[in-house]
Amino acid sequence: MLDQDSLSQLKQLKTNIIESKDRGEGEVRGSQRRFGFVKLDDGRDVFLAPDEMQRVFPGDRVRINVITDDKGKFKAELEKLIDSPLGIFTGRYVIRGQGHFVEPDLPRFNKLLFIPPSQRKKAKPGDLLQVKVTRHPFRDGKSQVNIIDNIGQPDEAGIEGRYTISKFELPRQWPNDDIPEQDSRAEAREDLRDLPLVTIDSADTRDVDDALWAAPEGDGWQLVIAVADPGAYIAPGSPLDLAARARANTVYLPGCAQPMLPEAITQDRCSLLPDVDRAAIVCRLKVSAEGEISDIQFSEALIRSHAKLSYQQVQQHLDGSDTLDHDALGHLKAAADALKAYRRQHYLIMPEQPDFRYELDDNKRICAIARVDRNDAHRLVEECMLAANRAAAQWLGDSPALYNSHPGLREDRYDSVNKVIASELPALAGTDITSLEGYQALIKAAETTDSTLPLQSIFARMLRPGELSTSPKPHFGLGLERYSTFTSPLRKYSDLLVQRCIRAKLQGEQPALPDDETIAALQEQLRHSRQASRQLEQWLQYQYLAGQDKDAVYQGRIAHMNGGGFTVELNDTGISGFVEARSIPEKLSFDADTLRLFNAEKNYQLEQAVNVKVAEIDPFQRRLIFTLLEPEQAPMETETEKAQGES
Template sequence: MFDVNSLSQLKDLKKQIEDSKEYGTGIVKGTERRFGFVVLEDEREIFLAPDEMDKVFPGDKVKIQIHSNTEGKVSGELMKVISTPLKTFTGRYVVKGKGHFVEPDLPRFKRWIFIPPAARNKAQNGDYIHCNISRHAYPDAKPQAKVLTVIGNDASPGIEAEYSRYKFQLEQVLPDNWQDDIKAVDLSQRQDFSALNFVTIDAPSTQDMDDALFIEATEQGWQLSVAIADPDAFISENSAVDKEAQRRASSIYMPGHTITMLPEQLSVEHCSLHPEQNRAALICRMDISSEGIISDYQLLEATICSKAKLSYYEVANHLDGQSSEHPQAELLTLLQQASSALLAQRQLANIVGSGRPEFRIRLNEQGKIDSIEPGVKTSAHLLVEECMVAANSCAANFMDQQGLFHGHVGFRPERLEGVRKLIDEQLGLSDIDLESVAGYRQLSHSIEDDKLDFPVRSVLSRMLERGRLYTAPTPHFGMGMERYTTFTSPIRKYSDLLVHRIIKAKLAGKTHTVKEQDLVALQDSLDRARQARWQMEQWLKCQYLQAFKGQELAGTVCQINSNGFTVRLQNNGVEGVVDTRKLKEKYSFDPLRLRLSSKDVVIELDQAVTITIAQLDVKQRSIQFALVNKADAEPSAS
């Protein structure tokens, strides 16, 4: 028997041992292999051995005990799973012997999860499925999943779009009585512009029409009115429809499949600016000089009645002189004159970029790619685009110091020193303020592409920050403007709907603010929507390129990093990666000039190359090219 003193000493010893242990809380991070890490709150990464990693999922919040061995290597031992974000997911149904599993389609998730007989929902080997976790991996490393939906298989028409819809949670979630939240609109309380000759110019198949145009000549130039559909007139803030639109963030236009942000009853029926229908609109009315300067503008709530829906190609044929007769000839002529003046002024005072080439995917009856055609911007596309840019610029100015702005804040800070060296070397410029919009405009206007043997403009464009949304006026370097926003697609983009609310509140003498956390969530939703479309298209492109295996294809270098470069095919715009680590010659990377060099070859942006298809991985949505062995590539001119 222990006496009281011995028990006290034992208790103290246990406490000392416990106090000597180190614990931490963090988030599990997976890898491409079986092991993983726990990223602690102090940002340390603690190694998790495969046996420990089998007990958790990437993203789990866990408590671990931290161990150090005699060699100083640190590892973690799981103590507790605090929370797990993994609830539902998509993947592929796998039958291995007598075992049935799901192979999750999740980043850095390299394991199968068992599906017990009662949870299989008649799924077959190879099916794409939507699941939930019915049993967590902790503590015995034996997780289980349940099949919620069998989405289809490789032979199912449109499986690529349907699978993306489940994977990125794009299905609409609305209560059965959501129509009860729709507001009744009193058009009599708005300024009545229904007699004016507004017209829409859009694709023939478009049903959710956001904008319409009207213009009159004035002594100084023109008065242009851009009418934008006003879904906010129908949607109560924080209603079920509003919350669902916020969750989706935008309509998603996948090849052969559209996922609308708003229910079609709103986007196509009540809000869309159909001809001969009175509609609620937010109008930007601009006075434009003959030089393309916007001297004054008004934003106002109104009622319009579009008089016609015109197609881009119909309008372009008239503007380009291919058809002389048109019922709207006078209006179209004035619109072309005003948009040309606006463009000329923007080229002088701001920056007009060429943008990346656009391509249009055509599907066959099985939902697979039949062809990929270059997108053509007609004179009608350019006309509408210029009118929208002008209206958006006015909206940004109207919001003044608080609202929702599209910012593009210039060069990444870590790139500034290199950019200064590059423009001094290539352009002989050393006194430009690269951190101001005015300085960036000066730089952009100084680059004469046809007189340079080095792709300066392309290199500089890869060193810019990504554009994002801000609640305060923020420079837009890409457009050379001190501030910019968009409000011209509120049926399709939730950020534009928010700008409508901000403008309308200000017109009423009130304030509507966007919370920072809502902005972060909106940005995440937009990124998710872009990723959904990209993955769906990449899946289709992997299938499409199977027919081109063995052929030599012409392309252009569009991205470069230390491991290789991306090539965009000239005929169809499909992009794939060339891994220079797999080439015979060794290449060194110049991060300042974004250039890969071997003993005999230089790879630069915008360079023409010839490739073949090396590998197409539908599962990873990955396209790998191989450089045709013409000394690995044609030497660059520089």
């Protein structure tokens, strides 16, 4: 038997061995194959072999021993599971041999999870499920899940929308409290019902939230923007207000939109429909002939839209192919043109992108896709909304409010941007690209410089996402010192909050602003809902594409680029798929500064026109792989197409 001294020495030896190990904590990351990685808190990525990866889920937080092999590469040895956030998720029911499993619909998650016989609930192969983890595999590599809900079979009408709502846990129920019948601010409102405001929107839009009017004044115009005022019916902190805050915005899912507010408000009580009295927040502006904004006034008003016009009707009026009996349209167009000219000279204008309209069949699947390019009617409305939002940020001044900011370039891309400047824009050498002034100079130079590189697109891929804050900060994307939005309160909770800030200033009160935690939750929900919308769109798009001629050749452009290949967006449908670099016979090198793949013979660059065919497609997994066709493989351009291109 060992004496006390010996035991102490052994204990100390064990402690020394443990302390001498290279250990760390981090998050498990999956891959397209069976292995994975652990992203350590110190920044290292440590390889996790397939047998170890079998014991964890992507997203798990673990403690590992870091082993260095004879080639100096790091390898992880799992020591402890600290946390596993994976609980409830969705997936597809599959049978492999005698085993019944769920195939998780999770990013970089490549394992099947076992469903025990007592929990299968008569599910059939292919059924879409919501499940819950009941056994973690850390101890022995064996996991288990129970079925919570069988969402439906893959061929059911509307299954894609129901599944997406379940996957992203989008709220579907409204609180039981009654919506007030009366406008809480009716007596305080300015009566503007005789002002001939008109709304301009899509022909089938019911949630109409803005109306416009303009008239000549001095050397410019008076511009009036009236915005629906749901705050007249929704009290801060009420059950309906909290439900709207939890949703954050309306989620536009093809065939099954999830509104932020009940239809009784968005399509009836607050919608600026024609010939009915409506509560509104009204912004009055003076727009000079040069497009400068002055004399900003806000008020709570009672308005009456004098017409519901569609973009198509207004465009036909503007191009002279039809005539509408609304004198304000010509003045609105002139004021909008001046506003845009001023923005182009003093701020920044983002490149226009086409929209794509989906026609759905009885099963709520895409049967046709129409490309919709922006016209003067779209631009007129957009310019008026931008002017109103710019004016709101300016008018609020230093008053408590909610602001939209854009922090500019990502810090990790500063070196790349400066390398591109040195090569392509030497006159800007030494420019402070972290400042608003420097960023404006960069983008304006990118617009006008004759370069073989698509500089605007390169810089656009290096930007940080926008942010919400309770203090004014620069909006780099628009080139503005400050910016705030209030023009979509039926669809965006942040705009409803800004309207409350405007009302508070009008009344000389302090608004109740959200704290940092609430703002972070709003931003996360916005990101979450955008992801839901994008994933359902991809699912339906890929179903549509899978039904086309398998040998069809598509024209597109390179929209994104990384070392593994590039994303191609198809011109006629907006559908995006991936071209793997390894599918191109000649080995390519990736330039992370200019975002291009190249070798001695070939060069692939952002915005480059390419022709592709579908190689692999799985709508449920949202996987689309294109085969790139070299110019000699692509079909010859017809004379009609050539003439259209020249025109």
